[in-house]
Amino acid sequence: MRSDPDPVDARIGARLAELRAQHGWSLDExxxxxxxxRSTLSRAERAEISATAAVLNRLCHVYGRTMSQLLSEVEAEPAPLVRAAEQQVWQDRASGFTRRSVSPPHSALRGELVEGRLTPGADIAYDRPPLPGLEQHLWVLGGTLDVTVGDTSHHLAAGDCLRMRVFGPTRFRSTGSAEARYVLAVVRP
Incomplete structure (x- = not known):
């Protein structure tokens, strides 16, 4: 157990526990x-572990939120202008994934911008979208990225853009020797 949890993990854990309580669900449910x-959920709620991107994706699916929405809920009131130094950064160190909320979600808007970075060889698989029918536009800024949407794979290089509406599993793999860096525009259905 960590003696001093990461402040972001602590806020995420508290929000996850709050959402579960709002739904009236036990950890088993x-x-x-x-x-x-159950063990992973309990430890994540207590910030004893940092939830992985895959775990947060599953929880977002259950709660009907995008990951950006969940992360924005642990921040203060969103501002219309978000300076680079103030943009929330979240890391899944186990998978080599770093996520920056460039344009955080807002209740009056359906879109948001996210910067993703995957270390060379990083491989993240999501078994389902947080919201079925989520529209995504992925623009690769650097490196190479293999993206699988359902049964279709795409090899993307710097400058390429993949547009997709996500209903099933997706997978993101950094395939080159350099970090893959991309912008993801997310539009809620």
């Missing part, structure tokens, strides 16, 4: 709905 172990 949430584990069944999300297909995440």
């Amino acid at each position: 949430l584990a069944e709905r999300s297909e995440v172990s």
Whole structure:
């Protein structure tokens, strides 16, 4: 157990516990709905572990939120202008994924911008979208990225843009020797 949890992990954990309580679900019920172990859910809520991108994606699916929405809920009131130094950064160190919320979600808007970075060889698989029918536009800024949407794979290089509406599994793999860096425009259905 970590003696001094990361402040972002602590806020995420508290929000996850709050959402579960709002739905009136026990840890066992949430584990069944999300297909995440009870132990992992409990430890994430207490910020004993940093939830992985895959775990947060499953929980977002259960709660009907995008990951950006969940992360924005642990911030203060969103401002119309977000300076680079103030943009929330979240890391899944285990998978080599760094996510910057460039344009955080707002309740009056359906779109947001996210910067993603994957270390060479990083491989992230999501078994479902947080919201079925989520529209995404992925623009690669550097490196190479293999993206699989359902059964279709795409090899993307710097400058390429992949447009997709996500209903099933997706996978992002950094395939080159350099970090893959991309912008993801997310539009809620």
